[in-house]
Amino acid sequence: DLHALQGLERGLLRIAGVTTTEYFIAHWLQRFAQRHPGIEVDLSVDNRDRIIQRLQDERCDLAVMMMPPPTLDLETLDCLDNPLVVIGPRHHPWAQRRKVPAKALNGVPWLAREPGSGTRLATEQHLQALGVQPQERMTLGSNEALKHAVAAGMGLAVLSRHALNRDPALEGLAVLPVAGFPVRRQWKLVWRRDRRLALPAQAFIDEARQILGELSA
Template sequence: MKPTLPAIRATLTQLRTLDAVARLGGVGKAAAALHLAQPTVSTQLRELAAATDLQLFEPEGRGLRITADGERLWAAAREMFDVWRRFEEDQADVRGLRAGRLQVAAVTTTEYFLPELLGPFAQAYPGIDIELTVENRDAVVRRLREGVAELAVMMLPPTDLPLNRWPLMANPLVLVAPAGHPLAGRRSVPWSRLIAEPRLAREPGSGTRLATDQFLAHQGIDWQPRMALGSNEALKHAVAAGLGLAVLSRHTLGGDATGLVELKASGLPIRRHWQVVWRQDRRLSRAAQALLAAWRER
């Protein structure tokens, strides 16, 4: 007589909640990402812990830290998601491009232009559900590492993953100051004068922050940030308020640069590119291949 396997009482919804909380480090962030109320997320975690008889998380500061048991369950859930993703890709291949799902991850600055680049593809293939996740660089790298996202758009891809890369578009990084600043309008400002001003920057790990730090180090310039802010909009408002100068992607300025002026200095703008990257060791779905082809032809 064959032994009876224990029933699996965890639901797919609970496992996706576990994944979101583990990746984002808190119930609030997970609730926002999943478009759920925080009490709903907390309930799902409690029910999953009861179903598995495991302690999944421990309090850590204002967030949560996953336990060793939670890590094992999370790893198993990611394997299940990966199997299901491959099934969906196979089904999409069978149906052609009439149906399917495409997961794209992108760093936060791309929110100023990426929706416009995705628009024509979405209109051409209405049966393809596009899941665009916009997060900071560390989170995008994590999605690539875990195989959650097929394609990622970023400026500085990680060097420790087997990745294919394709340059999507230029990404000039410019130095901005508040309108009316004494240095505004000059043909070129010496760096010795610029570094006397407070420097504002994105949070550590941001692609713009990394690129700026690399540029300054290469130029032999020591200009440490006085303040770090977690979003481009917060950074723009802080500069406009006169709290300091900052290096930003020109894409963040768009047509709404009210209160900001671009300063000129040797080596500026910093020349970088947005890149589309994907794993070399994973097969791209037909939808991902079609999106790459569309971008190459634009």
């Protein structure tokens, strides 16, 4: 039977995810590992620029990211929605408002992820499209560091909703109702079209398609 056959599989799945994927990817890997017990999994987590470099250098077979680079010949499979929200400290006055106009962001103290981050890039593009310019005070090299700095009242920021607790107040944060947000983005599973896919990677793609089929059913 199929599962018995899968039990005979051997190999290594090298998958890389941008930092925001670490909040959900374990669930997908758990299911994959259950169904493919013979396949070893190596997950690396890093920012967008470094994941692109990994794909370029063939140090991973698959990657999960929001914005695949146009510089590589990639196959993409749309996965999950990744809304990007404005966050502030839990008791920020905007948290009580029904709506805050986007232009209120002009000049506010702002915290951002490091250059190379896809969250940063998507946020910059979006702020520019809205025609607003907060005042960048600090860059922080991880989503968790960013959250703690926002909770401490050092500034506002944009972050993946998935990087926050279901109840952000539990971590001292509030999602602020700024017009023009959330930014609607998606994670995509990507792999190089110009390279042969390893069998473990193919098996993961099949698993991902199944999961996505079930989610949409």
